[in-house]
Amino acid sequence: MDSVVDPLSTVARHTPITRRLVAAFGAMFLLGLLVAVAALFNIAQKLDEEDVRKTLFYTERALENRITASKNYIASYTYWTTAYEHLNGEVDVQWAYAEQNMGKTLFTKDGYEGVFVIDRERTKYAVVLGQNVQGDAASYIDTPLQPLVEKLQGQADLTRPVISYTLFNGWPAIVTASVILPNDERPRVDAKGTSVLLFVDQLTPTKLRKLGKSYGLTDLTLKRDTELAPDRPAVPLDSTGYSLVSHLQQPGHQLLWSLLPPLGGALLILALLTAYFFRYALRTARHVDASYDRLQLSTLALEASEERFRAVAEAASDWIWEIDGEQRITYLSGRFNTVTGFSDQQWLGQDIEQLLYCDTTPIVHWLGKLTEEQSTGNLRCSYRDYSGQLRFCRVSARPIYDKAAVVGYRGTASDITDEVAAHAQVQHLSLHDALTGLPNRNKLARYLDDALVAKEHSAPLTLLMVDLDNFKPINDSLGHPAGDAVLLEVAQRLRDSTREQDLVARLGGDEFVVVLNGMDSTTEIDRFCARLIDSLQQPIHYETHSLHIGASIGIAVSRRQGYIPGELIRCADIALYQAKSEGKKTWCYFASQMNDQIQHRRQLENDLRQAVKNREFVLHFQPRYTVDGSEIVAVEALVRWQHPTQGLLGPDAFIPLAEQTDLIVPLSHWVLREACETALTWPGELMVSVNLSPAQFQRSDVVEDVRKVLIETRFPASRLELEITENVMLNDVDGALQVMNDLKELGVRLNMDDFGTGYSSLGYLRTYPFDGIKIDKRFIASMSNSSNDRAVVQAIINLGKAMGLTVTAEGVETQAQLGSLGSDECHEVQGYFLSRPIDKQAFAQLLNSGRPLLKTAS
Numbered sequence: 001m002d003s004v005v006d007p008l009s010t011v012a013r014h015t016p017i018t019r020r021l022v023a024a025f026g027a028m029f030l031l032g033l034l035v036a037v038a039a040l041f042n043i044a045q046k047l048d049e050e051d052v053r054k055t056l057f058y059t060e061r062a063l064e065n066r067i068t069a070s071k072n073y074i075a076s077y078t079y080w081t082t083a084y085e086h087l088n089g090e091v092d093v094q095w096a097y098a099e100q101n102m103g104k105t106l107f108t109k110d111g112y113e114g115v116f117v118i119d120r121e122r123t124k125y126a127v128v129l130g131q132n133v134q135g136d137a138a139s140y141i142d143t144p145l146q147p148l149v150e151k152l153q154g155q156a157d158l159t160r161p162v163i164s165y166t167l168f169n170g171w172p173a174i175v176t177a178s179v180i181l182p183n184d185e186r187p188r189v190d191a192k193g194t195s196v197l198l199f200v201d202q203l204t205p206t207k208l209r210k211l212g213k214s215y216g217l218t219d220l221t222l223k224r225d226t227e228l229a230p231d232r233p234a235v236p237l238d239s240t241g242y243s244l245v246s247h248l249q250q251p252g253h254q255l256l257w258s259l260l261p262p263l264g265g266a267l268l269i270l271a272l273l274t275a276y277f278f279r280y281a282l283r284t285a286r287h288v289d290a291s292y293d294r295l296q297l298s299t300l301a302l303e304a305s306e307e308r309f310r311a312v313a314e315a316a317s318d319w320i321w322e323i324d325g326e327q328r329i330t331y332l333s334g335r336f337n338t339v340t341g342f343s344d345q346q347w348l349g350q351d352i353e354q355l356l357y358c359d360t361t362p363i364v365h366w367l368g369k370l371t372e373e374q375s376t377g378n379l380r381c382s383y384r385d386y387s388g389q390l391r392f393c394r395v396s397a398r399p400i401y402d403k404a405a406v407v408g409y410r411g412t413a414s415d416i417t418d419e420v421a422a423h424a425q426v427q428h429l430s431l432h433d434a435l436t437g438l439p440n441r442n443k444l445a446r447y448l449d450d451a452l453v454a455k456e457h458s459a460p461l462t463l464l465m466v467d468l469d470n471f472k473p474i475n476d477s478l479g480h481p482a483g484d485a486v487l488l489e490v491a492q493r494l495r496d497s498t499r500e501q502d503l504v505a506r507l508g509g510d511e512f513v514v515v516l517n518g519m520d521s522t523t524e525i526d527r528f529c530a531r532l533i534d535s536l537q538q539p540i541h542y543e544t545h546s547l548h549i550g551a552s553i554g555i556a557v558s559r560r561q562g563y564i565p566g567e568l569i570r571c572a573d574i575a576l577y578q579a580k581s582e583g584k585k586t587w588c589y590f591a592s593q594m595n596d597q598i599q600h601r602r603q604l605e606n607d608l609r610q611a612v613k614n615r616e617f618v619l620h621f622q623p624r625y626t627v628d629g630s631e632i633v634a635v636e637a638l639v640r641w642q643h644p645t646q647g648l649l650g651p652d653a654f655i656p657l658a659e660q661t662d663l664i665v666p667l668s669h670w671v672l673r674e675a676c677e678t679a680l681t682w683p684g685e686l687m688v689s690v691n692l693s694p695a696q697f698q699r700s701d702v703v704e705d706v707r708k709v710l711i712e713t714r715f716p717a718s719r720l721e722l723e724i725t726e727n728v729m730l731n732d733v734d735g736a737l738q739v740m741n742d743l744k745e746l747g748v749r750l751n752m753d754d755f756g757t758g759y760s761s762l763g764y765l766r767t768y769p770f771d772g773i774k775i776d777k778r779f780i781a782s783m784s785n786s787s788n789d790r791a792v793v794q795a796i797i798n799l800g801k802a803m804g805l806t807v808t809a810e811g812v813e814t815q816a817q818l819g820s821l822g823s824d825e826c827h828e829v830q831g832y833f834l835s836r837p838i839d840k841q842a843f844a845q846l847l848n849s850g851r852p853l854l855k856t857a858s
C-alpha cells in the first residue's frame with residue numbers, strides 16, 4: 001500500500017510550495033504586465049518625440065534646400081558678364097525682359113513671383129508675377145532693402161548671395177539677393193556702384209505642398225506665430241510673423257490606438273486562462289512543475305518578442321535584420337519582403353555584404369566600430385531589389401552581446417530611395433536647364449573643374465561657344481513657343497553631333513557650349529564645326545513654318561588657352577564675337593590679338609551708345625543725276641559719326657555694330673528725321689533717299705516709325721525714297737512683303753539698293769512693290785574690265801526697264817563708265833565722278849549755285 005501514492009496527499013504535500021509559486025507567478029505576471037504596458041507607453045512617447053524631431057528636421061531641410069537651390073540659381077544670373085553689362089547702369093529692358101534673359105519665365109518656369117534689380121537709391125527693373133512693371137521693390141517687399149544692399153556690397157566675397165525672409169504682397173516669401181558681377185577678367189568693380197538682383201520666392205500653399213511632398217511631409221503650411229501651440233514644432237521665418245509647420249503623424253498615438261484594444265482582449269483571455277490554470281494547478285504538482293517549465297519558456301519568449309517588438313516599433317516602416325558573428329544573415333523581418341521583393345529564405349544564411357553595398361566604407365568595417373554606447377550611427381547603403389532596381393536604405397545597427405562578447409549585430413534598414421531620388425532631382429534641377437534638359441552654367445563649371453583639375457596632365461579639351469544666328473527674329477515674330485521649339489531642336493542636334501564623353505550645355509538665351517573631351521587637333525575640330533554648322537542650318541519645322549537659323553562658333557583649346565575654366569570660356573566668347581563679325585555661320589579660334597580687338601569693339605559700342613544719346617551724327621548728301629547729267633533727281637542721305645577722338649567715321653565703321661545692338665533703331669530714327677527736316681530747307685520738290693537697315697525691320701515697327709516722322713516733320717511722303725537691300729527679305733519673306741506694301745501705302749518710293757549682290761533677286765523684284773533698282777557699284781567698277789561684265793549691266797538695265805522700274809547705276813567714277821551707261825540707256829547715275837557725298841552746307845551751296853550739273857559739263 002505504501003507504494004501506492006495518493007494523489008491527494010501529494011497535492012497536500014506540494015500545496016504550500018505550489019501556492020507560493022502560484023502567488024509569486026501571479027505577482028510576477030502582474031508586474032510584467034505593468035512593465036509591458038509602461039514600456040508600451042514609453043515607446044509610444046518616444047515614437048512621437050522622434051516624429052516631432054524628424055518632422056522638424058525635414059521641414060528645416062526642405063527650407064534649407066529650397067534656399068540653397070535659389071542661391072545657386074541666382075548665382076548663375078549674377079555672376080555673368082552679359083548680365084552685368086545689360087543691368088549695371090541703366091537696365092536694358094529689351095535684353096532683360098523682351099529677350100527673356102530675366103523676364104517672364106522666371107515666374108512661369110522657376111516660380112519667382114518677384115524679380116528686381118536695385119541699387120542703393122532705387123529700383124531699376126521690376127518683374128512682378130511675370131509682368132514688367134514700373135514700381136519700387138520696397139512697395140512689394142516689407143524688409144528694408146537698403147541695409148540688404150549694403151550688406152551684400154560690404155561682403156569680402158561679392159559673389160555670395162544672401163537670403164532673407166519677408167512678406168511679399170503680404171505673404172511670406174524668401175528673398176535671394178546677390179550682387180551682379182562680371183565673370184571675366186576685368187579690374188575689380190567698385191562694390192558700392194554695383195546693382196543687386198533680387199529673386200522673390202513666395203511660399204504659396206501649392207509650392208509648399210509640393211516641397212513637403214518631396215520630403216515626405218504631409219501638409220507643409222504656414223501658420224501665424226500667434227496661432228501656434230507652444231510645443232508645436234515649427235520653423236520660424238524671422239520677422240515675417242509666420243512659421244513653417246507640418247502635420248505630425250504621431251505614430252506613438254497610432255500605435256497605442258491600434259495595440260490597446262487587442263492587448264486588452266488578450267489580457268482578458270490571459271486572466272481567464274490564469275483562473276483556469278489556478279484551478280488545475282492545485283490538482284497536481286506535476287502539472288504545476290510542467291506549468292512552471294512552460295511559464296519559464298513563455299516568459300523567455302515574451303522577452304524575446306518584446307525586444308523584437310521594440311525594434312519594430314522604433315522604425316515601423318523599416319525592415320529588421322540580424323547577423324551572426326560571421327555576418328551571415330540570421331533574421332529578416334516581414335517588411336523585408338514588402339520592400340525588397342525577396343523572400344527572407346533567399347537571403348538567410350548569406351553574407352550581409354552580398355545584399356547591401358556601401359560605397360564609402362565596407363559594412364563589416366563599420367559594424368566592427370560600433371559599441372553599445374554609440375549604437376546610433378547610420379550608414380547609407382544601396383542594393384538591387386528583386387526586380388533588379390537600385391534602391392537605397394539607411395542602415396542602423398547595434399551589437400548583440402553574449403556575456404561580454406559580441407556575437408552578432410541587429411539593426412534596421414529604412415528605405416530612403418524616394419528621398420535619394422528627390423535629392424537627385426533637386427540636384428538635377430540646379431544643374432540643368434529647365435527647357436532643354438541640357439546641363440546649365442553650373443554643371444558646365446563643375447565639369448570643367450573636374451576635367452581640368454590635373455592641368456597639363458588632363459586630357460585636352462576644346463570648348464566651343466555656339467551662338468545662334470537669326471534666333472531673336474523668330475522669337476520676336478512667332479512668339480516664345482516657336483523660340484522654345486527651336487531651342488529644343490537645336491539642343492537635340494547638338495546632342496546628336498557629340499560623343500558620349502563630350503558635354504553640351506546651354507548658358508541661356510541662344511547660347512550653347514560644347515566641350516569636346518580629348519580632341520584638339522585642328523583638322524578634327526574643323527570637321528566637327530563644319531558638320532555642326534551644317535546640321536544647325538537645316539530648316540526647323542514648327543507648325544506650318546520652316547524656320548532657318550544658323551550658328552557661329554568661337555573656339556578655345558585647353559592646351560593653348562590654359563586650364564582655368566573661366567579663362568577658356570572667356571576666350572571662346574571672344575572668338576565667337578570674332579566669328580560673328582566675320583559674317584556669321586562660321587567658326588573662329590581664339591587668338592591673343594582678339595583681346596585688343598574686342599576691347600576696341602566694346603569701347604566703340606560704349607562710345608556709340610553715348611553718341612546716340614548726344615546726337616554726335618551728321619548727314620552727308622550725295623546727289624543722283626539723270627544719265628545725261630542735266631538734272632539732280634534725288635539726294636541720298638548718308639550718315640557719318642563725328643567721333644570725339646577719332647574724327648569723322650563712315651557708316652561701315654559703326655552701322656554693323658549698331659545693327660548687332662539695338663542702337664540701330666534710335667540711330668535710324670534720327671537719320672530719317674534729320675533727312676526730312678533738311679530736305680524741307682531745299683528749294684523745289686527734290687526727293688531725299690534714306691537707307692533702311694534690315695535689322696530695323698526686325699527690331700522695330702518701320703511703317704509706324706516712318707509714318708510718325710512724316711507727320712511730325714510735315715514732310716510730303718511723295719518726296720521720300722527708302723533704299724532697302726534684298727537682305728531684308730531673306731529673314732522673313734512674307735513679313736517683309738507686308739511691311740513694304742504698308743510703306744507703299746504711306747506714299748513713299750522704294751528703291752532696291754545694292755542690286756545684284758544678293759541671290760534670287762529677280763523673284764523678289766517681281767513680287768515686291770519696288771519703284772526702282774540701284775545697280776551695285778561693284779558691277780559698275782568691273783564694267784570696263786570685260787565685255788562680259790558690261791553685258792551683265794546691260795541685262796540688268798533691260799530687265800529693270802521691262803519691269804517698269806527706274807534703274808540707277810551707283811559708284812560711277814569715270815567718264816567712260818558714264819558714257820557706257822548713257823549708251824545703254826540707264827536712267828539715273830550716282831557716283832564720285834558726279835559728286836561725292838558732301839555736308840549739309842556744301843550741298844545747299846551746290847543747289848544755290850544753280851549749277852546742278854555734271855562737274856565735267858560745267
Ligand code: C2E
Pocket residue numbers: 622637638639650651652655668671691692693723753754777810811812813830831832833837
Ligand atoms: P550704300 O547705300 O550703297 O551707299 C553708297 C555708298 O557708296 C556710300 O558710302 C557712298 O559714299 C559710296 N559711294 C558713292 N559714290 C561712290 C563712288 O563713285 N565710288 C565709290 N567707291 N563709292 C561711292 P558710305 O557713305 O560710306 O555708306 C556705306 C553704306 O553705309 C551705305 O551703302 C549704306 O548701306 C550704309 N549707310 C549709310 N548711311 C546710312 C544710314 O543712314 N542708315 C543705314 N541703315 N545705312 C546707311
Ligand code: CA
Pocket residue numbers: 636691723753
Ligand atoms: Ca543706299
Ligand code: CA
Pocket residue numbers: 753754774776777810
Ligand atoms: Ca548701294
